[in-house]
Amino acid sequence: MALTPRAEVSELFPNVQQEIARLSALPEIRSAFAWLRAQEPQFAHWQLELARIPAPPFGEAARAAWLAEKFRDLGLDDVHNDDVGNVFGTHRGHGKSYVALSAHIDTVFPAGTPLNLKQQGSRLYGPGVSDNGAGVTAMLAIAALLCAVRIRHDLHFVFIGNVGEEGEGDLRGMRHIFSAPRWKDSIAYSVVLDGAGSDTIVAEALGSRRFEVIVRGPGGHSWSDFGAPNPILVLARAIQAFTETPVPLSPKTTFNVGVIRGGTSVNSIPESASMRVDIRSTSMAEMERLEQALRLALDHAVEDESQAAEKRASSQRRPFGLSCEVVVIGNRPAGELDSNAPILQVIRAVDAQLGNAAQVQRASTDANIPLSLGREAIAIGGGGLGGGAHTLQEWFDCSGRELGLKRILLTLLALAGVSG
Ligand SMILES: [Zn+2]
Secondary structure (H helix, E strand, C coil): CCCCCCCHHHHCHHHHHHHHHHHHHCCCHHHHHHHHHCCCCHHHHHHHHHCCCCCCCCHHHHHHEEEEEEEHHCCEEEEEEECCEEEEEEEEECCCCCCEEEEEEECCCCCCCCCCCEECCEEECCCCCCCCCCHHHHHHHHHHHHHHHCCCECCCCEEEEEEECHHHHHCCHHHHCCCCHHHHCCCCEEEECCCCCCCCCEECCCEEEEEEEEEECEECCCCCCCCCCCCHHHHHHHHHHHCCCCCCCCCCCCEEEEEEEEECCCCCCCCCEEEEEEEECHHHHHHHHHHHHHHHHHHHHHHHHHHHHHHHHCCCCCCCCEEEEEEEEEEEEEEEECCCCHHHHHHHHHHHHHHCCCCEEECCCCCCHHHHCEEEEEEEEECCCEHHHHHHCEECCCCCCHHHHHHHHHHHHHCCCCCC
8 A cells, every 4th residue: 555645644634633733732742752751761671671571472471470560560450361361451531442552472482582682772682672572662651651641531541462463373362352242342443563663554454374284195115005195296286286376466465385394205105295385465355265276276186196196006006095184273364444544544644743754554463353353453663663573683772762652642642532
């Protein structure tokens, strides 16, 4: 999606732009900005502290406990964990609905990864410091601010440190929140903080489906059992057919065969072979279509290899059966915001107010879940600058965090409503 020029935003949505200007000029918001600036050393300290607590996929409990304690210390209400380990804290407004500010607390790093975090000047180094140390810290910063500076907001805020965003976590934390009766209808807007930066707005949820395909056969000796059906040949046939499936440029749709395994030795007919397939699109229909193409290619490949094996086999040796199992190992739903969605109007107006150039993007984030349900959601960065995500060389630069925090604050307050 193209970036809408700033001038156009204010022409299209004059009231939103005026409202953001009004908010920015309120004395309590001016003091909020000053407070955020003064607290930067505290924010950097929190960021290092949390990144030192291991949070591998399905092992986020220690970091969740740390966050719950911070929520309590700050003075948030109703601090609690849910069944899957998400941490919640609220700041009360007046209405019934909530504006949710969330950040995933899990990392990609497996248990046992050395978490050597250090600070040099304005730079923080170490695994997870930016993804999602930056997001969690920005969420804490906003929560701390609302507890320290009195701002009357209409809707309630709920702050959420959620589990299971990365990899095999498969958005389980967010999925659970949006299936919980307490939250699924009461969260009116979701702002997801993921990583560093202030220059993007994720408003399109890139969906993905991931499969592990396992083909099994009787196996055998390459010479004496020649003719037995071969699982590797099934995969080869299936890959050939599947990867010829046409995909549209728009909505962008992709596929990948990323891992292939199997076999015993050069002179054995394999007993099994497997592959991992990744399908991505912003369109649910395209993902469905490609999944069907994959399943069809596998069915045909099993059939063709069985027939070919019968031809290869000597008349007295009938080939044994082949089986094929398709296991879903990832399923992230796709979705996108309407271009006139209020949440998008608000963040664009905030960017215009702050003179911040940001681009609307598609990505796979926690926002996939609300977006796929047709709800108002965006994912943005926690400010500052970051790099080396998902590597041990990850870094975060705190300079510029202030802009990101102002951006988050104004967006949240505009969504919640602040009485004049
Ligand atoms: Zn992340």
